[in-house]
Amino acid sequence: MSGKTLSEKIIGEHCGREVKAGEVVIVDVDLSYVQDGTGPLTVRRMKEMGLEKAYDPQKTIFFLDHASPSPRMELSNDHEFLRDFARKTGSILSDVGNGISHHNSIEKYACPGDIIVGADSHTCTNGALGAFGTGMGSTDVAAAIALGKTWMKVPETYLVEVNGRLPKGVYSKDIILHLIGTISANGATYKALEFTGDTIKNMSTAGRSTIANMSVEAGAKAGIFPPDEETRNFLKAMGREEAFRELKSDEDAGFEKRIEIKADELEPLIACPHLVDNVKKISEIGRVKVDEVFIGTSCNGRLEDLHIAASILKGHTINPNVRVIVTPASRLVYMEALRDGTIETFMNAGALFTASGCGACDGVHLGILGDGEVCLATQPRNFKGRMGDPDSFIYLGNPAVAAATALTGEISDPREVM
Amino acid sequence: MGKAWKFGDSISTDLIAPGRYFHLRSNLPELAKHVLEPARPEFASQVHAGDFVVAGENFGLGSSREHAPTIIKIAGVKAVLARSFARIFYRNCINIGLPAITCNTEEIEEGDELELDMQKGVVRNRTKGTELEFPPLPPIMNRILEEGGLVAFIKAHKNLEI
Numbered sequence A: 001m002s003g004k005t006l007s008e009k010i011i012g013e014h015c016g017r018e019v020k021a022g023e024v025v026i027v028d029v030d031l032s033y034v035q036d037g038t039g040p041l042t043v044r045r046m047k048e049m050g051l052e053k054a055y056d057p058q059k060t061i062f063f064l065d066h067a068s069p070s071p072r073m074e075l076s077n078d079h080e081f082l083r084d085f086a087r088k089t090g091s092i093l094s095d096v097g098n099g100i101s102h103h104n105s106i107e108k109y110a111c112p113g114d115i116i117v118g119a120d121s122h123t124c125t126n127g128a129l130g131a132f133g134t135g136m137g138s139t140d141v142a143a144a145i146a147l148g149k150t151w152m153k154v155p156e157t158y159l160v161e162v163n164g165r166l167p168k169g170v171y172s173k174d175i176i177l178h179l180i181g182t183i184s185a186n187g188a189t190y191k192a193l194e195f196t197g198d199t200i201k202n203m204s205t206a207g208r209s210t211i212a213n214m215s216v217e218a219g220a221k222a223g224i225f226p227p228d229e230e231t232r233n234f235l236k237a238m239g240r241e242e243a244f245r246e247l248k249s250d251e252d253a254g255f256e257k258r259i260e261i262k263a264d265e266l267e268p269l270i271a272c273p274h275l276v277d278n279v280k281k282i283s284e285i286g287r288v289k290v291d292e293v294f295i296g297t298s299c300n301g302r303l304e305d306l307h308i309a310a311s312i313l314k315g316h317t318i319n320p321n322v323r324v325i326v327t328p329a330s331r332l333v334y335m336e337a338l339r340d341g342t343i344e345t346f347m348n349a350g351a352l353f354t355a356s357g358c359g360a361c362d363g364v365h366l367g368i369l370g371d372g373e374v375c376l377a378t379q380p381r382n383f384k385g386r387m388g389d390p391d392s393f394i395y396l397g398n399p400a401v402a403a404a405t406a407l408t409g410e411i412s413d414p415r416e417v418m
Numbered sequence B: 001m002g003k004a005w006k007f008g009d010s011i012s013t014d015l016i017a018p019g020r021y022f023h024l025r026s027n028l029p030e031l032a033k034h035v036l037e038p039a040r041p042e043f044a045s046q047v048h049a050g051d052f053v054v055a056g057e058n059f060g061l062g063s064s065r066e067h068a069p070t071i072i073k074i075a076g077v078k079a080v081l082a083r084s085f086a087r088i089f090y091r092n093c094i095n096i097g098l099p100a101i102t103c104n105t106e107e108i109e110e111g112d113e114l115e116l117d118m119q120k121g122v123v124r125n126r127t128k129g130t131e132l133e134f135p136p137l138p139p140i141m142n143r144i145l146e147e148g149g150l151v152a153f154i155k156a157h158k159n160l161e162i
């Protein structure tokens, strides 16, 4: 019998027997969470099920991050509804200002080997720590909160091996954009992506989070990194080294496909409107003037991302025709950026720094685009209407591209200003 | 029987339940007035109960918002037919009791009269006089759909079971 993939091992541990890709199983869930866009419906579904208790309140989290703080009455009422339910069930409430669910999860809650379900498609971000995180809808998460279980099909795995040194101006964002551009937005539907290779081994947890986050943009159910020394060090820095455990696929595991990426051959990439797999090399996109640059999100709102952008902006002033919005992923990222002067660098350059949360990414507030406007964003999605206006245009790039673009007012290659 | 509304490939949840109506998520009947608005602005006001949404590849990609299939259902749509579906959207459809049918939608044209036979696993195109077969759902999803969705399923069984 051949060996097991990381996903098969984790899922097997959660249903008490060995499993193989393709089987449908019921698994115990280690962590269930919702956000303010999906949470109210989750709570209503729990009420409809007649199950108004959390199976394990300490493993249930209500994040208020999508409209944080609330820009309108209806959403304030939704927030109150969620706060009230969190209180009644004794669940964890992560209130406005604490930041994005997935990044908070990585900082405080997720452990290697966990199964995590979230009513948010980017729950796969937890894969950066070696957790099997997957996004589901409100009703599925309602069941997971109430029963502590969910059902799933054990996914086949695509092994993505990345080797080589990333060139200057090229980051983990470009690795995942390259992958999505190559296999397409449904190239990995139902599959788990597992990342390995020396580029990955040398990559920070922040860099891994960007890749894990965007795995869903290739359709994947999970995007997972074997927890290693970097994971241990990250958890230690977060004050929870005891959560660490080593886990990896067996040498003879059955991978459905192997994909190789040569990091040293990559250049900065851009996902052009209106689909994430519409990926082009920055040298091929021509002149694109922008109105807004947005740096942040569950994809690229970590301290490392802010540092990349700030190092380019330092001592310079942004182009007067562009507004630059920077939104840290979490309260901790905000505090660190405050302490180490990163916020000052952004402010001196003429950028705007907001409270932590999803910010402009979901088209709710803090940077909604207008008719015909163009944005270069570090977020994971560029669908038509995503940032609030169906007549606007969203280009996606890495944080260095965002900073270079902020200086020139048109999508720019960071290698020219670094 | 209902009429086909044709959509293209890659219809994202941002096109189905636009983020700019985020504040209407706790008011689903209002949100449903904007269903698929950026893709076909006339859809919400002209769709009839029993009509079909017919699309190409990767229908429902993007966010996990269950509001997307829910407002398609509230609008009266009988089923969504597509060549392929995004994973979360597909599972959400079944959970809320909206049939999501994977089939070759190429030959269906705008306005064709369609009939869905879940038992036999066919879509009948009354306009063209043809039948389109589709594969059965995985057993667990079939049970959930037959019992009226995941809420009804859990109410009945008080648990998840395969």
Ligand code: SF4
Binding pocket: A066, A100, A101, A102, A120, A122, A297, A298, A299, A357, A358, A359, A361, A362, A379, A380
């Ligand atoms: S930052 Fe954007 S992509 Fe990430 S969880 Fe928030 S809305 Fe979703």
